[in-house]
Amino acid sequence: MAAAEELVAPAPPDYLRSETTARSWLLTTDHKRIGLLFLGATMTALLVGGVIALTMRIQLATPEARPFDALTYNRLFTLHGVIMVWLFLIPSIPAGFGNFLLPIMVGAREIAFPRLNLASFWLYVAGALTVFAGLLYGGADTGWTFYPPYSSTTPTAVVPILCGVFILGISSTITGLNFIVTTHSLRARTLQWMRLPLFVWSIYATSVILVLATPVLGMTLLLIIVDHAFGLGVFDPALGGDPILYQHLFWFYSHPAVYIMILPAMGVVSEVVSALSRKNGLSYRAIALSSLGIAFAGFLTWGHHMFTAGMSSVDAAIFGILSMLVAIFSAIKVFVWVGTLYRGSISLEAPMLYLFTFLFVFSFGGMTGVALASTSLDLHWHDTYFVVAHFHLIMVGGSLTAFLAALHYWFPKMFGRTYSARAALWGWALVSFGFVFTFFPQLLLGNGGMPRRYASYPERFQTLNLVSTGSALVLATGLVWTAVYLVRALRSGRVAENPWGSRGFEWRTTSPPPVHNWEEPLVVDDAPHQYWREEEA
Amino acid sequence: MSAVGSEEGIHPRLRDHFQDLGRQTHAARLGMWLVVISEVLLFGGLFALYGSYRAAHAAGFRAAAGETALALGTLMTYLLIVSSLFVALAVQAIRRGAGRRAAAWLGWAAVLGVVFLGLKGWEYASHLRAGLAPGIYYDHPALEGGGPKLFFTLYYLMTGLHALHVAVGVGLLLSLAVLARRGRFDAAYHTPVELGGMYWHLVDAVWVFLWPLFYLLR
Secondary structure, three states: OOOOOHHHOOOOOEEOOOOOOOHHHOOOOOOOHHHHHHHHHHHHHHHHHHHHHHHHHHHHOOOOOOOOOOOHHHHHHHHHHHHHEEEEHHHHHHHHHHHHHHHHHHHOOOOOHHHHHHHHHHHHHHHHHHHHHHHHHHOOOOOOOOOOOOHHHHOHHHHEEEEEEEEHHHHHHHHHHHHHHHHHHHHOOOOHHHHHOOHHHHHHHHHHHHHHHHHHHHHHHHHHHHHHHOOOOOOHHHHOOOOOHHHHHHHHHOOOOHHOOOOHHHHHHHHOOOOOOOOOOHHHHHHHHHHHHHHHHHHHHHHHHHOOOOOOOOHHHHHHHHHHHHHHHHHHHHHHHHHOOOOOOOOOOHHHHHHHHHHHHHHHHHHHHHHHHOHHHHHHOOEHHHHHHHHHHHHHHHHHHHHHHHHHHHHHHHOEOOHHHHHHHHHHHHHHHHHHHHHHHHHHHHHHHOOOOOOOOOOHHHHHHHHHHHHHHHHHHHHHHHHHHHHHHHOOOOOOOOOOOOOOOHHHHOOOEOOOOOOOOOOOOOOOOHHHHHHHH | HHHHHHOOOOOOOOOOOOHHHHHHHHHHHHHHHHHHHHHHHHHHHHHHHHHHHHHOOOOOHHHHHHOOOOHHHHHHHHHHHEEEEEEEEHHHHOOOOOOHHHHHHHHHHHHHHHHHHHHHHHHHHHHHOOOOOOHHHHOOOOOOHHHHHHHHHHHHHHHHHHHHHHHHHHHHHHHHHHHHHHHOOOOOOHHHHHHHHHHHHHHHHHHHHHHHHHHOOO
């Protein structure tokens, strides 16, 4: 308990200024600093993966296989997928924002296992470096899914890349474990489950998937590693094995992994929508429980990746229907968010603008998903740009857009400063315009029959491809622009404690927060974002 | 346990972000349960593989299981179960604060683990001499076909991964035994012993499933 004389003492330095040596950052056990380290590392991965994506779009501006031949192109899209999925999308929001915010949001002084948390970060770095070491050996040309028998026999550097992904899996399992234990064991005494911020619910649901699904992926990738390295032929039909079995095991993780990418994004949206429309969510329970519903149903849908891989029509129908179940949970969320906006006092700040983009694009991503879940349509669209556009609508349109919303919403929380709203408006316009016109043409291309993963294409597809490539450049410009004004704001942004007037729990402590998050323990008498009270008063 | 912690004031092992030792212990146990669950899923992928391949090659798998050493496998099962008992006795001892007794039980459990690994290695060597090697290295003309090859690939993968866990577990048990002997644990604080015990029981339980799959179902 603070003695009376301590009240007049100057406030202790916040987590950014308490220590400033490089060592104090690289070996920190402060979850906030680790969160920032993860954000820095994942955004570096986004940059690398993005440059590769642009390179591919430039290749696809013309129908010929120029400037790269097919093998180089195969390596490019494999690397793009590996980097974006495992180095950016999966860790970005959970390990970055989740690390920073979850302990604060539950009123804890630290995350449950701080040293494990640091280990998780360095495992991420080790995994990333191993993946890049594979790049030095020429990269792999299998696609990020590493399907055997090709992945067991290709001469390219499958082994180092898979070892890297395996290490990344350990990193994210540890992060998930830490979040689950923190939510259970370190909640403030007054903070009941049904008062938890919705971001915590979504990160909790994500963590459950991380802990349950990642080990299966790790095991599956280990099998490909030993297959490739020692020729054991676990999935080799010549030795009695079954390559389709790999696909089952792979998608048992990798489909839930899609929800690892989107659930945290949904958590961000749930926070932003309340704070910037000054309304408590239309239904707290619907959002919280649908997160768990998605986490659960997400484990039962993996077969929809394999409709064309010799699956019986009964199995396909079951997997299709279960997949549509996920759309119901997602639609519940979309309706709750829109209902929250209705008659809210909406402020068109950058996070809210990104939220609008999210709602628009995510709805398209979701609806194309329902369409793809119907077997008959999937047979037509399978392995075409329609699928590419669909999952980019979810992953980029959903996760990246929400990531940007989170970055703009919590920037003042993390650094105690804010950025130029005008610069943010331009960044948002470029990103949203660029995004929509990069991927919507790909829906048409896919429906017209353009297959994915080819270095060249028939000439009749060129116009739409040109639109896509041009818009991708706009999207990239928007992202670079965003990086520039945010970095400038770190030094010279206007000092701001809580520019949104948000009533999220994390805003009840100072910005940037003190080393142990809370000068006084968090006391809660209701769920966060109860704005109706100020109107009554 | 929290009662013990608060009676004695602040326990030296209490990390400052936990409210009391009880909550800290709860967190550690929950964390370990999650480790156990993820380990089960790690093996789960392999068990799924075994199930699918056994369904596809029922006769080949049954014949191949006849090649493993049933008596040896059964002996190893006894070794692990008895070692698990020793670990449970160690936990009982440390809960009463008997550090040296706990250290002895942990040490004996580790010895049984080492014997298990030795027998497993000897068994591997005898299989390899007979040409019962994984995948393309399989060279046992008396028993041909895809089933036996897959069986032995899975045999080495699953028992090998398990042996790796036994080795890690032996290291854990030995270091816990040393710490317990030095008096680092008492009746109020002995979480590492409990967690190490959970890990060892997991290793034991996985073997209890491997034993029928590779030795009994012949």
